[in-house]
Amino acid sequence: MRTRFHEELEQLTGMLEQMCLRDETAIATATRALLETDIEQAEHAIDLCAHVEAMGQDAEDAAVMLLALQAPVASELRRVVTALQLSANLARMGGLCAHIAGLVRRRHPHPVMPDPLRETVSRMGAAAVSMAASAAQVLATGDAEAAAALEGRDDVMDQLHRDLLNHILGPEYTGGTTTAVDLALLGRYYERFADHTVEVGRRTLFTTTGSTEPE
Template identity: 60%
Template sequence: MRTHYRHSLDHLADQLQVMCLSDRAAIATATDALLRADLELAEHAIDRCRQIDTTREDCERAAVRLLALQAPVAGELRQVVTALHVVGDLARMAALTEHIANIARRRHPAHAVPDTLAPLVSRMGEAAVAIATNAADVLGSRDPHDAARLDGQDDTMDRLHHNLLTAVLADDFTGPTTTVVDLTLLGRYYERFADHAVLVGRRTFFIATGEYPDE
């Protein structure tokens, strides 16, 4: 019975990693859609985000079953309860990605991002892909040292976000109000995506050690 329970725990952990990899693919597609003003890519990213939400429901049901059908203790209980929090973070990453894709869809066939800022937004997309990749690796390895290093990648995204806001608020920025709003929202979406990826790492650190990195 306990062997089956351990297999169920491992399957849940695998599903979390699959969700994170799907988040990575979705944010990459949404960024491409945004920069290329590609409606088909935007729709594809939105569809993928909705599939992630379906996986979230499956993971939540699996976690509740593990809590209800067995009596998990110590590390097992910590793993199941923390998995529920991780599922929430991964689902939020998908929701933020869907917001990005929706901006691309809403402005099509025009480009939501002006040419002058496209390289900066592209770097934000690359940073989001990188941090999601490493978060997925951490979910697979549960290495607390790798989990702790995600904070450094979040700093990179914070700098890019600051640079984007600085450019948008500069006196020589001539874009219309709709562009200012879109860029401000985009910066926030990318930043929050990275924040949730860091939380995935912190929670994985907690599963492995019983403590959070700052403790």
Template identity: 50%
Template sequence: MRIKFHEQLDDLTNQLALMCHLAGEAIETATDALVQADLPLAERVFDLTEQIEQLHGPCEEQAMALLALQAPVARDLRQVVTGVHLVTDLSRMGGLAQHVAESVRRRHPNHVTSGETEEILNRMGRAATALAGLAEQVLRTHDPELATELGRRDDELDDLHRRLLTLIEDPTWPGSIPAAVDATLLGRFYERFGDHTVVVGRRVIFLVTGEPLSP
């Protein structure tokens, strides 16, 4: 029974890592769509987020079944509980990538942003993609050092977000009010995506060490 239980735990871990992989692919594709004003790429994001949601329910059900039927304790219990929470975090990451794609679809055939604003958002998208890749490694390895690295890497994304807001708030910025709204929302989507990868890392640290999540 315990061998079967751990096989099921491993399967849950693999499914969560796949959700993270798909979220990373979605945010990368959404960023490509943003900088290229490419509608087919934006539509591809919706396909990816649908795949994430198709995994959401089964993962959640599997974790709850393990709790109810196996009565895990200690680290096994933490792993199952962590899995329940991670499903929601990873689903939200996919949702944020979808919001970027929705902006592209709404403004097509025009670019949502341009110039330095688009350049900063492009860099934010690449940083978010890298964070998702690192989060996937963390989920697969349960390495607390890699998990800690997520927080440090997210600082780069936060710096870019602050730079974007400073740019938009500058009186000499040439963009319109709708463009400012679009850029502000996009920056927030990327910033929140990065925050969720950091939460993934914190949850894995809790899994491994039992230390409660820091605020």
């Protein structure tokens, strides 16, 4: 019975890891759509996100089934509860990618972003992709250091987000109000995406080691 439980828990964790890898592809695709004003990539990102949402429902159902059939306790129960919570974080990450891709679609054939900000947005995109990859790694291996490193990378994301806002609000900005509003929302979507990866790392670490600090 316990072996069966561990097999099923491993399957569930595998589902979460797959969701996270799909989020990584989705944020990479949405960022490419944004930087290249590419409507096909934007549509593709939106499709990926719908898929992540469906995977989230499957993961939730699997977690509930595991609770019903195995009635785990103590740390095993905590791991299933965490899986439930993580499926919500991972589904939300997909939703944020869809928002980014949606902006590309709304402004098409015009670019969302003026050239001077491509560099900052491109770095935010790269940070988000790498954070999603690390979160997937934490899910796969329970690696405490990778989870802790996510928090450091979130500081980089926050700094990029501040740079973006400072640029929009600075005297040299001439991009107009629509673009400023788009960029403010865009910054918020990337920042939230990153927050969720940190949450994935932190919660996974907590259930693996019972602590939110690296050992």
